[in-house]
Amino acid sequence: MVIRHDAIGDPAAAANSDHMITFEAIKARRNVREYDNRPMTNVQLDQILEAGRRSPSSQNSQPWDFVVVTDEDQLRRLSAVWFGGAHIAGSAATVALVVAAEDAARSRVQFDLGQATMSMMLAAAAFGVGSCHSAVGDHELARELLAYPADKTCALLISFGYPVARPLAPIHEPDRRPFDDVVHCGRW
Numbered sequence: 001m002v003i004r005h006d007a008i009g010d011p012a013a014a015a016n017s018d019h020m021i022t023f024e025a026i027k028a029r030r031n032v033r034e035y036d037n038r039p040m041t042n043v044q045l046d047q048i049l050e051a052g053r054r055s056p057s058s059q060n061s062q063p064w065d066f067v068v069v070t071d072e073d074q075l076r077r078l079s080a081v082w083f084g085g086a087h088i089a090g091s092a093a094t095v096a097l098v099v100a101a102e103d104a105a106r107s108r109v110q111f112d113l114g115q116a117t118m119s120m121m122l123a124a125a126a127f128g129v130g131s132c133h134s135a136v137g138d139h140e141l142a143r144e145l146l147a148y149p150a151d152k153t154c155a156l157l158i159s160f161g162y163p164v165a166r167p168l169a170p171i172h173e174p175d176r177r178p179f180d181d182v183v184h185c186g187r188w
């Protein structure tokens, strides 16, 4: 297996390659909160959403619906749903993860949403596209802007776009606990 260091940010290389680039995307993904004004292609967006759709879920329940927003004015208004969601305004696209309101707090649904989120973020990273989560505080505003049914709620928003600075590339020293601190072999 060969890991291609040149395929990050090059969808054509990625699409035509039978080489392993997953780990490069894992190393390059980071939360990006400032985006340049380069649009994303529909192919990129479709592949990101397809990655979410294909995610595993408890008993294959697929508890999610995805609402994709690319309209500038709608993104700007959506950025007000949470004080930590300002980055949504400048994103090329933001995907709202919508679930049944009565199930939203269930741990299995939260787990499933986490898996779909990470799948989409990694698919984006393979295109050189950054991403960032946002929680939802103002649910009334989210509902007004996204128009999902009354029995649904918006659990999370994921923004996508090219970083305004520092293009996505493998991070050699991530801000994470050391490997040996986290990993225990056989016994703690």
Ligand SMILES: Cc1cc2nc3c(=O)[nH]c(=O)nc-3n(C[C@H](O)[C@H](O)[C@H](O)COP(=O)(O)O)c2cc1C
Pocket: 029, 030, 031, 032, 033, 082, 084, 085, 132, 133, 134, 135, 175
């Ligand atoms: C459940 C969850 C909710 C998050 N909510 C927000 C948010 O509302 N706004 C934000 O800017 N970042 C949010 N983040 C992003 C985290 O702050 C980010 O993952 C962390 O800073 C690590 O960033 P890095 O992956 O670039 O190292 C959230 C992350 C998770 C997992």
